Amino acid sequence: MTTHKRYSTTQKMADLLLDDSRLLTLFERMGIRLGFGKRSVEEVCEESGVSPNLLVAMCNIIAERDTTPDVRSLGKEELRAIVDYLRLSHINYTDHYFPTLHSHIHTMAAGLSEKQQQTINSFYDVYEASVMNHFHHEEQVVFPYINSLVEGEKVDNYSIGEFAKTHSDIDERLADLLNIIVKYLPDSDEDMASHTVLRDIFHIEEELDKHTLIENCLLVPLAEHIERGEVEVSAESGKEDYSANKAETTDDERTGELSAREKDIVIAVAGGATNKEIADRLNISIHTVVTHRKNITRKLGIRSISGLTVYAIMNNLIEVGG
Secondary structure, X not given: OOOOOOOOOOOEHHHHHHHOOOHHHHHHHOOOOOOOOOOEHHHHHHHHOOOHHHHHHHHHHHOOOOOOOOHHHOOHHHHHHHHHHHHHHHHHHXXXXXXXXXXXXXXXXXXXOHHHHHHHHHHHHHHHHHHHHHHHHHHHHHHHHHHHHHHOOOOOOOOHHHHHHHOOOOOHHHHHHHHXXXXXXXXXXXXXXXXXXXXXXXXHHHHHHHHHHHHXXXXXXXXXXXXXXXXXXXXXXXXXXXXXXXXXXXXXHOOOOOOHHHHHHHHHHHOOOOHHHHHHHHOOOHHHHHHHXXXXXXXXXXXXXXXXXXXHHHOOOOOOOO
């Protein structure tokens, strides 16, 4: 078995992506744009407002070059950034991956008998519900606890160990669905709809595996490290940006109203701008943009881009041409 050398912050950023295409989604969720040239990981991360140590740790985990990263090089703001990454992955699943797979499942099942249709659709619905429950637990229990850790607040009735003990693989039913389609489903669809479903499943399976690896190999160990009081806020992880953002939104959070800056971000999101484009437009870091979007979601209860677009239209933040 070949042992590959771990990635480092001094390597050329382009070399990482060319070496392992699975890192593309990570770069997208961290707000890292292409066009790296010959710049190093450290240089690109500095431009993007991303911790280079965190990015390299995540790359090594996803590329299976190091599943036991040394969390001593990371801090509380890196832990916050991991949560932001996981939240964005949740949005990808709920807004894109699952709706697409759901539609393709129904198209595939249309060529089956009524009983087979009901069986396959029901099986998928239960699977999707189980993943959504997993995400809901993270959003409602785990991530708020992580935020408490970052803020230095003591939580007596919970620890990250509780999550680690109950955290099970969420792709077991997906593997079952994969086997059913490949081995047992009658291949009677002329449009090869089952092949489209398989491509969806393979993609989601890979994404869920990365999601679980980041949680098990990075989120949990770093949170445990912080619980033991063995880490302080890291010096270069955007603490100043976060402090400024916190001061700006605290008063508005009491009423659930969006601040002027949050409205600017809603307008930009509704216009199709990426986190990097928003950061450049408003002259703030990507970390601050992600924090604002998290606050907007908490205040409005709206996650999707389409939902924010509707909100912006209904509240006269943007105009729709007639």
